[in-house]
Amino acid sequence: MTRWLAEYAWLPDHAEPTPDVLIEAEGGRITAVTPLVGGGAPAAGVEVLGDAVRLPGLTLPGLANAHSHAFHRALRGRTHGGRSDFWSWRDEMYDVAARLDPDSYLALARATYAEMALTGITCVGEFHYLHHGPDGRPYADPNAMSAALVEAAAHAGIRLTLLDTAYLTASVDGAELVGTQRRFGDGDALRWAERVDAFRPENDHARVGAAIHSVRAVPAEQLATVAGWADRNGVPLHVHLSEQPAENDACRAVHGCSPTRLLADHGVLGPHTTAVHATHPTSADVGLLGESRTGVCLCPTTERDLADGIGPARRMFDAGSPLSLGSDSHAVVDLFEEARAVELDERLRTRRRGHFAAAELVGAATVAGHAALGWGDAGRLSVGDRVDLVTVRLDSARTAGVPPVGAFFAATAADVTHVVVDGRTVVADGRHLTVDVPAELHSAIAEVTA
Numbered sequence: 544m545t546r547w548l549a550e551y552a553w554l555p556d557h558a559e560p561t562p563d564v565l566i567e568a569e570g571g572r573i574t575a576v577t578p579l580v581g582g583g584a585p586a587a588g589v590e591v592l593g594d595a596v597r598l599p600g601l602t603l604p605g606l607a608n609a610h611s612h613a614f615h616r617a618l619r620g621r622t623h624g625g626r627s628d629f630w631s632w633r634d635e636m637y638d639v640a641a642r643l644d645p646d647s648y649l650a651l652a653r654a655t656y657a658e659m660a661l662t663g664i665t666c667v668g669e670f671h672y673l674h675h676g677p678d679g680r681p682y683a684d685p686n687a688m689s690a691a692l693v694e695a696a697a698h699a700g701i702r703l704t705l706l707d708t709a710y711l712t713a714s715v716d717g718a719e720l721v722g723t724q725r726r727f728g729d730g731d732a733l734r735w736a737e738r739v740d741a742f743r744p745e746n747d748h749a750r751v752g753a754a755i756h757s758v759r760a761v762p763a764e765q766l767a768t769v770a771g772w773a774d775r776n777g778v779p780l781h782v783h784l785s786e787q788p789a790e791n792d793a794c795r796a797v798h799g800c801s802p803t804r805l806l807a808d809h810g811v812l813g814p815h816t817t818a819v820h821a822t823h824p825t826s827a828d829v830g831l832l833g834e835s836r837t838g839v840c841l842c843p844t845t846e847r848d849l850a851d852g853i854g855p856a857r858r859m860f861d862a863g864s865p866l867s868l869g870s871d872s873h874a875v876v877d878l879f880e881e882a883r884a885v886e887l888d889e890r891l892r893t894r895r896r897g898h899f900a901a902a903e904l905v906g907a908a909t910v911a912g913h914a915a916l917g918w919g920d921a922g923r924l925s926v927g928d929r930v931d932l933v934t935v936r937l938d939s940a941r942t943a944g945v946p947p948v949g950a951f952f953a954a955t956a957a958d959v960t961h962v963v964v965d966g967r968t969v970v971a972d973g974r975h976l977t978v979d980v981p982a983e984l985h986s987a988i989a990e991v992t993a
């Protein structure tokens with residue numbers, strides 16, 4: 544048995560953190576969570592052994608990064624010159640994609656996922672579409688890139704849901720993939736399913752889910768094939784949705800309806816589906832997403848970086864869509880920043896304060912994100928759940944004097960000191976135990992940008 548004594552811990556359904564909580568675990572599962580009453584005195588029947596690992600600061604459940612494209616990490620700080628937009632950024636992204644192979648992608652993803660571990664992310668949803676070799680020729684193992692990502696997450700010490708992405712066309716009207724995009728394509732949805740069926744990672748830390756890149760990239764008549772595959776296999780289904788007004792316009796021109804309506808009509812929406820971004824939904828779209836209990840993954844720092852806009856987060860949440868968070872393009876990897884941006888961007892949009900309670904933001908970063916990735920037994924400090932612990936110091940220049948309930952509005956990823964994933968310590972004293980993160984990021988990025 545392992546025990547941790549958290550100075551503060553954020554327990555499920557609590558509006559604010561609880562002081563002096565003893566967390567006990569065995570076999571990667573939490574076996575007891577015991578608040579010690581009266582300023583540290585053990586509750587009746589609880590013996591605090593000297594072997595309990597003390598966690599000064601605020602301990603949270605594991606953070607889930609529900610939307611990642613690992614290779615975009617190589618673009619950080621490289622796309623800020625001059626006037627550019629989402630579409631010109633995308634061309635630069637394709638240049639990096641063109642250079643990757645399974646070995647270089649393993650190195651880049653390992654360093655990127657290790658950076659995530661340092662920031663308290665215990666599980667990542669990798670929206671993976673870089674499937675094939677140059678010119679679109681499959682590798683000898685057509686899932687070699689997927690295997691590289693699974694291995695990368697294992698090295699970094701975090702869990703992974705590989706959201707294998709169907710990416711078949713270049714535009715809503717069905718234009719063929721060209722250039723680097725050919726590496727993304729499987730031809731049609733049946734061949735996509737055949738390839739994904741053949742991939743069965745044996746590691747416990749990884750699971751396979753499905754993704755539709757967007758209504759631009761999967762023809763309407765093939766949407767149900769991907770959705771049906773996800774449904775039959777009981778796995779999460781993710782889809783980029785209305786990130787750009789241009790996608791809405793193109794969908795209306797070709798199909799006479801919004802992207803959300805198109806997805807609804809082809810059986811894509813539902814409680815196991817997560818719409819990523821949903822930045823420009825109509826009021827009717829918000830209703831369709833909420834009524835179907837489709838989740839929404841917000842990626843505020845990427846949406847900010849790409850000048851996408853601000854989605855109606857509170858309206859979607861109130862309509863019935865659980866909210867999760869993703870670092871997406873990794874311009875920033877910091878779920879504290881993503882979480883508070885949900886509230887702060889809403890303030891900018893509405894010019895009013897106070898839309899989300901701190902506990903709701905914590906829920907988006909933890910339990911909702913894990914649920915969106917198919918890990919229903921993670922993201923809460925509760926008995927029976929996976930032992931994921933993320934400790935944030937409350938004595939840094941940023942957090943000193945901040946009440947624990949306000950930590951999400953003050954801390955940054957740099958304040959994470961201790962990370963446990965499935966009972967295993969991955970980060971201690973702010974250092975990754977097995978990966979030299981800055982050095983590996985430097986060399987992996989140099990290799991694909993030189």
Ligand SMILES: [Zn+2]
Pocket residue numbers: 610612670783819871872
């Ligand atoms: Zn994305």
